Amino acid sequence: MTGRDVVFALLGVVAVGAGLLVVTTRQLVHAALWLVVSFGALAGCYLVLTAEFVAWVQVLIYVGAVVVLLLFGIMLTRAPVGPSENLDSGNRWAALAVALGTAALLVTVLVMGFRGTKLNDAPQCPDAASCPAQANGSAEHLGEAVFRTWVLPFEVLSVLLLAALVGAIVLSRTDLASRKDR
């Protein structure tokens, strides 16, 4: 058990605990704020796994944009600020059973399949001096990968984002529907 294990285990416990609070808390706004904690801990997990660029993107997009968007949604649907009783539907116990079954199945399969497998990320070069100083997931390496190998998916994704933008604007404009009615 190295220091890295301990740090990762702590961050994982924080992420899972905050995730559980997101799905069980009785206050809508608190759910969004626990989501920030969970995503932040996951960004820490990415850092421990040497994927630093993904970690910063996670902080920027999830914590910065997605949670703010969700808070806007909570605000615009006039959700009560205090605790509300009817956030859980009637099939809670069935949902709990399904979730526990999923957790048991996935954890059993993964632990049986990968028990004893070490994370294989030590630098793979003959002597330490000739190793590249930068980590695996630095912005430089990922930028090269995105703009050399994965250029086509990247461009397709930009078109998808544009389509989502136009769709969101069309859905949320109120004057489009009324003009058609006239």
Added chain:
Amino acid sequence: MHLAFPLVTAALLFSAGVYGVLARRNAILVLMSVELMLNAVNLNLVAFDVHLRDRLHGGQVLTLFTIVIAAAEVGLGLAIVLLVFRNRRMIDVDRLRSLAEPGRATAAEREAVK
């Protein structure tokens, strides 16, 4: 570090997301649970990318793509939720039953009628 650490964390986060999607009534909380599930998948992708030492960095690049798609999904989902709220004045997913078969009223519907 053992590979099992990130995998078990991801599995537990995914199950929390499954519970949230099935048990929550508010549509925005359902969206939040979907985000939790997407994040669990991202953690798996990053862990296996680092473990397999992918020279093309397929796992991490796919994680970036998933994050972008999740952002687009939340934007569109919230637009739809706001539209539903504008028309119905509520966003409880188990009371939005206009696409259901007629005849069988659920407990939630009987409660809503009362």
